[in-house]
Amino acid sequence: MQELNQTQIAQRLEQLIELSVELGKRHDTDALLERILQVARGMTHADGGTLYRPSEDQRTLEFAILFNNTLNFYQGGVSGQPVTAPGVPLYDAAGERNLAAVAAYAAHFGLSVNIEDVYKADVFNFSGMVKFDQMHGYHSQSFLTVPMSDHEGELVGVLQLINATDAETGQIRAFSQTDQRFIEALAAQAAVALTNQRLIAQLENLLEALVNLINIGIDDKSPYTGRHCQFVPELTMMLAEAVHNTATGPMADFRMSDGDRKELWLAGLLHDCGKITTPVHVVDKASKLETIYDRIATVDTRFEVLLRDAEIAALKRKLAGAGEPAQIDAELAAEQAALRAERDFIRLANVGGEAMAAADQERVRSIARRSWTGPDGQAHTFLSDNEVQNLTIKYGTLTEDERKQINNHISMTIKMLEALPWPKHLKNVPEYAGGHHERMDGKGYPRGLTREQMSVQARLMAIADIFEALTAADRPYKKGKLLSEALHILGNFSLNGHIDPDLFDIFIRSKVYLQFAHKNMDQKQIDAIDESRIPGYTP
Template structure:
């Protein structure tokens, strides 16, 4: 071997080393493939080259990139969109292997093909290459086709080089056996790198699919909560992107990489995963007396018993000896008054059962008075119209949940944190538990479950807190409330920014960046999207 050849071998080894470093550091598969082709061309002094990728079902080769120095051609790859180039089928119509096309031959038999002169071989169909040559006034001669196989001998793609040239004279020459061995080594190394990246991508997709599987489970339990699990990640990313773009304000230095975005998105998807353990009758409790069914209907039945008993008392009194017409008329009037009072009380309890934002003390007292009515049950025992548990439920001051039920709902975040902290998160996702677990914390330390203050929370967790509240305010599908308008929601959120509930700096970005409007246009009912006067929003200064 001459000194020149030794120098070239050393140069090629260095190129392989550089490619190996590039393959290990890059996570962009299209970029990897382009780097592979460029290195292969340089290593063999080839005039042109084409790289095909195996289709997902391994039934064909799909064009990815083609370059040619003499023709100054660059097709496909990173700089262009999809190119309308025919795929190469790996099998014929009868199911047999396609061995006519040289690229399919190399892929099917998993071996390299080195041809000194494509026009002098009868082994393959080069009609397409002949047409290309005629159209571009080009002459294809030497050809090296190498399959790219991973560590399990699975086909990743095919690398094809055309017209090796002498580095001194520029004349076209055949590819040497040394060229072939180096390109086989390069193709093998590259295939494994690409395969690893595909595996990582597949695992990430699998993990996100498992996350969506959890949300599907929550959705099946509660369609309302399921939509919440879908919308909060979207709103979280909208606010985070607006913050990323912000050039002024206390948080102007906040920036996100692609990995940061994926981490935050994953946290958004998982922020309520603990609700998979929350009982359905608590999540879906639309009235105060609802458990597995709405017990207001049982109370209705008791009122019917009271009305029946009132009628029976009246009829018995009418049947007493000496009861005249005037007394009978008075008894009828008394009965109608009592029935009207009972109907009014029943209607009041029905309204109280619905729940709302605030129940007055007067209404609570009226419920307590009605609860003392006595009725006789099916077992013949006389008892209060409402038991203590029913009385407590109907006197819930706001919403439909008792203190015990609210604790069950609130416990979902503790379960979420325990679930997420139990997972062996990779480095680029290690903050998911903190981001997802902080969306019920408050800036003043009065939130739950850990009572964190602003300084103890990441920006991402504070972003998620705003997204969670705004989605809940505007959601129109909750069984216990109606969706608020944009103005109403921003008014409440603005007050939260003033009382230490949410981060006022993030709220400023939320309004100034029109994040609320972007979300509304995508996910809110048009009837809720009113004209917002930002100058009236509490805590915001236009």
């Protein structure tokens, strides 16, 4: 059995130190596993090796990497070749521990297994190995199997080396005790690195799950907002990638790392989290008179009372002989027709729209001054002050106070996100998420930031937010606009200081709008686009 001299031991120690430094820097699990196995192979001059990882249910050891130098055989890891070998069961069909397979044995007992010649060993079942040798004309001999466990003793992997070779002669030899101790030390280092990666991944998954939990709450409160919370980050990332790939123009220097992408994605998911504090009847206000219910039904009832009262008054006049019946009927028909016309007008006014004419607003006030007799037998004005205020809303369905409530969601988003202890690599999430209602000219909200005060990420999220809102076909208070209409509005926004014109140019030039439309918009909304006619864009 080969013994190491002091120089060789020093070299191995140096390898371990270098590996420790390297493991702390690697973030790709496949590359990390690859490096672990390479160093183990180099230390022992092993001809082959395998690295197993436990399955999610901890019942199987699955191959992560499998290589053999003599056979030029390499699967898994960063090879790009999938591992075709079946995993090693940790338990049999009866639920008993599998102790026949050497890798499973090492995993169960947390012990290294060093075998000088597997063909002379009768403790373990090597039938699979024998079959492999026969198929490939190979001769497996020495085996070193080392389990890798975390700080709590939980299995994170099994490292197995095959056929140690003499560095000078190339002859197969047994793994020495020194080999074993060094590989055990390497396995311990590797386990720490893998555990750190697993814990980081678990924390990141937990964070994303909590983000989704918030969105589930918003979605349950308002399915329209929930859809928006999913589509805005998707569109944001599409535009961000297009900007990242831009090689010319003002945005040519913008680049994102994988960490930057994750940070922006989380910000997109959370960009409207403050809406969880906004009353649902305000978020989803489909008509001007809607609160918890649409009060147009109450107004309709008052019109029915007026129609009924007009009919009763006409009948009383007939009974009293206070006029010709035909004349009374004609006057009744005219009065009721006028009431029905007013009812239809109020119903239309309740819908809301792009703009309400001043004459229509005055007509609402005129109708409001009518008198009707309520259930209490008292005379009342036909519409309350609050109903008049809502029915005369010029744009959309929200009063000024309700619009302030809606706008406050972004302040709440910032407040909620800034209250969280974000790690360094996610520290920009509040700024990215909190800036999508700012404008390039400083007229946005809540902070009135200008273009120079905003990150590129916040500026591109603003475009994604507006475009999704314009084209969304599921909002209760409006129809989704045609693609050409939405692009026309966005183009004007790029000209008037609302959105970033450089990012808008990439949004059009890279066909991000079309990619998103075909994936997520109703096909009836996707009309023909003449890019030369889009305001603010030069093909």
